[in-house]
Amino acid sequence: MKDRFNFNRDDVFNNLTRERLTELESVPRTGLRLVCDYLICLMPVLAGCMALAEYILIPNLRDNTSTQVYIYFIAALTAAAVIFFITAFKSRKTFYILRYKAPFYALVFILLAVYDYLTLKTGILVLPYFPWCDQILNAIIDDHAYLLDCAGNSILLLFSGYFYGAVLGLITGTACGCSRTADYWISPFMKLLGAIPSPTWIPVVMVIASSLFAGSVFIIALGVWYAMTIATMTGIRNIDRYFYDAAKTLGASRIQLVFHVALPFAVPNILQGLTQGMSSACMALITAEMVGVESGLGWYISWQKSWAQYGKMYAAIVLLCVIFVSVNWGLNRIKRYMLRWQERVSAFDYGAV
Amino acid sequence: MNILELLHVHKSFAGAHDVTQALYDISFTLRDGEFLSIVGPSGCGKSTILRLIAGLIVPTAGKLLLNGEPITGTNPERGMVFQRAALFPWLTVEQNLTFSARMMKRNINDKEYRDEAERLLETAGLKEFRNDFPYQLSGGMAQRLALIRTMINHPKVFLLDEPLGALDAFTRMNMQDELLKMRQRFNHMMLMVTHDIDEAIYLGTRVIVMTPRPGRIRADLNINMPFPRVRTSSEFMQRRREILELLDFGA
Ligand SMILES: Nc1ncnc2c1ncn2[C@@H]1O[C@H](COP(=O)(O)OP(=O)(O)OP(=O)(O)O)[C@@H](O)[C@H]1O
Ligand SMILES: [Mg+2]
Numbered sequence: 001m002k003d004r005f006n007f008n009r010d011d012v013f014n015n016l017t018r019e020r021l022t023e024l025e026s027v028p029r030t031g032l033r034l035v036c037d038y039l040i041c042l043m044p045v046l047a048g049c050m051a052l053a054e055y056i057l058i059p060n061l062r063d064n065t066s067t068q069v070y071i072y073f074i075a076a077l078t079a080a081a082v083i084f085f086i087t088a089f090k091s092r093k094t095f096y097i098l099r100y101k102a103p104f105y106a107l108v109f110i111l112l113a114v115y116d117y118l119t120l121k122t123g124i125l126v127l128p129y130f131p132w133c134d135q136i137l138n139a140i141i142d143d144h145a146y147l148l149d150c151a152g153n154s155i156l157l158l159f160s161g162y163f164y165g166a167v168l169g170l171i172t173g174t175a176c177g178c179s180r181t182a183d184y185w186i187s188p189f190m191k192l193l194g195a196i197p198s199p200t201w202i203p204v205v206m207v208i209a210s211s212l213f214a215g216s217v218f219i220i221a222l223g224v225w226y227a228m229t230i231a232t233m234t235g236i237r238n239i240d241r242y243f244y245d246a247a248k249t250l251g252a253s254r255i256q257l258v259f260h261v262a263l264p265f266a267v268p269n270i271l272q273g274l275t276q277g278m279s280s281a282c283m284a285l286i287t288a289e290m291v292g293v294e295s296g297l298g299w300y301i302s303w304q305k306s307w308a309q310y311g312k313m314y315a316a317i318v319l320l321c322v323i324f325v326s327v328n329w330g331l332n333r334i335k336r337y338m339l340r341w342q343e344r345v346s347a348f349d350y351g352a353v
Numbered sequence: 354m355n356i357l358e359l360l361h362v363h364k365s366f367a368g369a370h371d372v373t374q375a376l377y378d379i380s381f382t383l384r385d386g387e388f389l390s391i392v393g394p395s396g397c398g399k400s401t402i403l404r405l406i407a408g409l410i411v412p413t414a415g416k417l418l419l420n421g422e423p424i425t426g427t428n429p430e431r432g433m434v435f436q437r438a439a440l441f442p443w444l445t446v447e448q449n450l451t452f453s454a455r456m457m458k459r460n461i462n463d464k465e466y467r468d469e470a471e472r473l474l475e476t477a478g479l480k481e482f483r484n485d486f487p488y489q490l491s492g493g494m495a496q497r498l499a500l501i502r503t504m505i506n507h508p509k510v511f512l513l514d515e516p517l518g519a520l521d522a523f524t525r526m527n528m529q530d531e532l533l534k535m536r537q538r539f540n541h542m543m544l545m546v547t548h549d550i551d552e553a554i555y556l557g558t559r560v561i562v563m564t565p566r567p568g569r570i571r572a573d574l575n576i577n578m579p580f581p582r583v584r585t586s587s588e589f590m591q592r593r594r595e596i597l598e599l600l601d602f603g604a
């Protein structure tokens with residue numbers, strides 16, 4: 001406890017950072033704890049080396065072949081872990097981030113190594129259904145031009161549908177939330193359409209639509225539109241009467257009530273709707289590409305599968321994952337920024353579980 | 354000179370199964386410079402009176418006139434501070450303060466307006482917190498912000514619905530003096546609902562005592578003591594006892 005109270009006050013309270021504050025308020029880290037913390041931070045590096053050793057040292061099963069690509073891949077990731085570890089010594093903030101994330105990063109390396117062991121080294125998981133990482137990486141490299149082209153098409157389709165759906169959903173949601181008449185006429189259709197998963201429409205739309213692209217955009221937009229309408233409407237309906245009263249006595253007109261009170265209040269729900277809409281859009285995208293559209297990663301996957309090219313198929317799946325994860329990451333960033341006016345409370349902070 | 358008149362105002366609310374009569378035959382007249390305190394038991398329709406004057410609801414019967422004109426709808430010249438702070442959580446302290454000006458398309462960078470905003474932030478002690486969001490404020494700070502957000506419009510009629518209810522004793526007394534200063538500065542009429550009889554007498558030039566179910570005016574008292582008033586003076590005590598008796602709490 002000694003060093004918790006033995007500090008130079010001015011030194012502490014001038015330039016107090018968030019990290020330093022947490023440090024002051026939590027149980028002080030003694031020598032052993034600190035060593036443990038740094039060891040934990042080092043774990044990804046160790047796990048990375050282990051994954052490398054596993055790949056290089058253990059011999060391949062019979063005639064399984066492997067290349068250097070996987071070595072470069074793991075080495076690059078391990079190098080990143082090393083750099084992260086070194087910066088953690090320089091910056092407190094990085095240290096806390098790494099201390100939090102390190103165990104998970106280590107797990108990723110371990111999972112990669114285990115998967116490699118089960119496929120390339122022992123063949124417990126058999127080809128062609130389970131190609132090893134090296135194969136997948138090579139497939140990505142070999143076919144990169146075409147894969148990128150497909151990814152581009154997928155992204156274009158995804159965002160076209162997402163954009164139209166989100167904008168329209170915002171409009172109908174706001175209308176239903178703010179106007180009784182709009183609610184009266186639109187809500188029944190919402191209930192009807194909402195009950196049907198949007199891919200159901202694919203066969204119909206593909207026949208009617210002027211082009212496959214337009215048809216798919218429509219399918220994707222439909223799901224997003226539904227999610228956004230419901231979310232916006234719910235957000236606006238939950239608003240407290242006091243906000244309208246205050247805004248009105250401060251001189252807001254009816255239109256201003258919508259744009260300066262109802263919509264800002266509904267932003268958390270709207271963002272929720274955007275996230276939900278994205279997951280429905282991704283689903284609709286892949287379904288549309290697998291069923292009708294002859295481009296994009298979904299199509300590439302089913303095409304390669306029909307030729308039993310499982311390595312290439314997984315390559316496309318990996319790429320899809322990367323795209324979806326980055327899109328969600330972007331959405332979360334936007335959310336964090338937009339909701340900075342909300343107090344962030346997490347159950348962890350209160351010792352729950 | 355502004356005059357606010359309530360003429361035989363009745364107000365009923367439609368519930369799920371029945372109709373509640375909230376106000377029964379309320380009449381009074383108020384002029385510039387008057388400070389009207391309204392006291393009465395919970396649910397006797399105090400907030401309803403203010404909401405009627407603010408134009409947030411319409412009377413079932415009777416008339417409300419401001420300078421002879423019937424009150425229709427809300428208008429920033431009738432400003433209201435609510436029982437709950439009702440700050441917009443997505444706006445910073447400063448954006449909350451200038452909300453009204455932005456709604457009315459006033460230029461918020463105009464010198465005169467800026468000076469007034471600065472002065473109000475200063476008096477409310479919120480200058481260093483201008484870029485904070487409402488969740489970062491204490492209860493008292495939030496209520497002070499709600500007050501200055503309405504004050505900045507210099508409303509002709511200032512409606513206060515238990516604005517100091519949630520504050521601690523010290524902040525409360527400071528805010529009371531702040532309200533008195535404001536009344537002296539602008540000489541506008543103010544109506545304040547309160548459940549604190551001391552506060553009603555300390556601030557009011559008039560006190561209306563109400564009785565519930567349906568809400569009516571039991572007494573309309575003039576308080577002719579010079580400001581600043583001394584809470585421990587015998588006259589103060591006398592008025593206090595009188596009001597307590599009207600509310601059936603007399604010994
Ligand atoms: N929007 C409403 N719908 C239905 N009834 C209402 C509504 N607003 C108020 N009432 C009723 O009118 C009566 C008076 O309410 P009001 O809010 O004016 O009371 P109050 O004197 O301000 O009480 P308090 O001191 O608790 O704030 C109450 O019986 C209440 O149930
Ligand atoms: Mg009330």
